[in-house]
Amino acid sequence: MINTGNNNEFQNAFSASFSYYFDNFGNEEQFFDSAKRWIDDKYFLIVFGCSNKDHRGQHILLFFSNQYFPVQEIRGYFKEGAYFAFRSDLFTGYSLRNKLKEFGFLEYSIQESMILSNNDYRLIKNIFELIDLETKMPMSETQSKILISYLDLLLQHMQRFYQQLMEDKLNEFRALQKDFMSELHTLFDSKRKCLFLLPSLTLLSRKLNCTTRFLNDVSLKTSKNTAQYHIDNFIVKIAKELLAETDLSVAEIAKKMQFDQPQSLTRLFKKKTRISPLDYRISII
Structure with missing residues (x-):
């Protein structure tokens, strides 16, 4: 997966004044330790990860919010991965509420999530790497525009994946x-x-x-x-x-x-x- 450092001290300071954060996790507990903190602070999470051996190491892409973060269902699900955490005020003029209406899959449960094909996995991995790199850049209006374009690109690809899933499982x-x-x-x-x-x-x-x-x-x-x-x-x-x-x-x-x-x-x-x-x-x- 994507290699980024895990700095809890920085993460705590970050949540007080920033609208987004990117990190990776190497095990389930590492994910829960940080994810719950973001969820409690009313961040949204898009998680890209590899499921555990019981799920045959398949790659998944999930969306969580403080309205939907089923800890008991998620436990034992992730092996490793990365996540992009952001608040609804991520960027000026960006309405997550409208996105939730446009992209219905953001309200699906973990049981309704899809398994990524190898091609889809590589594509999403590339987008996550771009998000990772951009979050390390100095904050600016240009950075905001770039991040919002990456987020929209990610959601558009997720929409296409689910549309294909609907066709395949009609x-x-x-x-x-x-x-x-x-x-x-x-x-x-x-x-x-x-x-x-x-x-x-x-x-x-x-x-x-x-x-x-x-x-x-x-x-x-x-x-x-x-x-x-x-x-x-x-x-x-x-x-x-x-x-x-x-x-x-x-x-x-x-x-x-x-x-x-x-x-x-x-x-x-x-x-x-x-x-x-x-x-x-x-x-x-």
């Missing part, structure tokens, strides 16, 4: 999409015409053991619509059936569908159909 993702739709329908009690639980992206992703962003991306890839789109359509479909087949009020229907407030059902119904539940009932009489 059949697996279609099976996951089928399971998602099946789980969604199991929440409906057809005899009592009610929902056991109000469907949500969080609920269904937990049932399927994946992250909400991953489930949405898989659904988008396999059905051209997000998982949330299917959830909303499912809820509105049931509401339409109850409006057409019963004399229940909107409040009573909302209760049968496990909504806390009738207004929540009304808002969703109007969003999907552009008319209120009562107007829909009138239109089909």
Whole structure:
């Protein structure tokens, strides 16, 4: 991997006034000792490393934040590697929030991460070496521009890797999409015409053991619509059936569908159909 010195004293001083830091690690404990400090200081980490022998020495590229740093899942995963730590205020005009929206894979779990091919490994290694060299240069506006270009280049390549992964494992993702739709329908009690639980992206992703962003991306890839789109359509479909087949009020229907407030059902119904539940009932009489 990349050869850089490990200076804890410098690292502690650095975190007080700098927005980025690059370092390598030769073992798991070395990684955790430094990584947790950066995470606690609300830095983001992009980690490029070699997994341990149980994972056959494969190379991986992962993203961590203070919202997602699953220590127990990561333990035993890394053998050695390097990381680039940076805060959200890394550079003026650089919005990490927008990047998180643009690059959904940054919100994937470690189980959803990809193994790099030999060619991908060499490419990412080169980019990490460029980042390493640039972080050693004197701070300047030019350095900021160069680092942000490297970071964007890294994220763009990660995006391409995941897009290719989606193509290579399309059949697996279609099976996951089928399971998602099946789980969604199991929440409906057809005899009592009610929902056991109000469907949500969080609920269904937990049932399927994946992250909400991953489930949405898989659904988008396999059905051209997000998982949330299917959830909303499912809820509105049931509401339409109850409006057409019963004399229940909107409040009573909302209760049968496990909504806390009738207004929540009304808002969703109007969003999907552009008319209120009562107007829909009138239109089909």
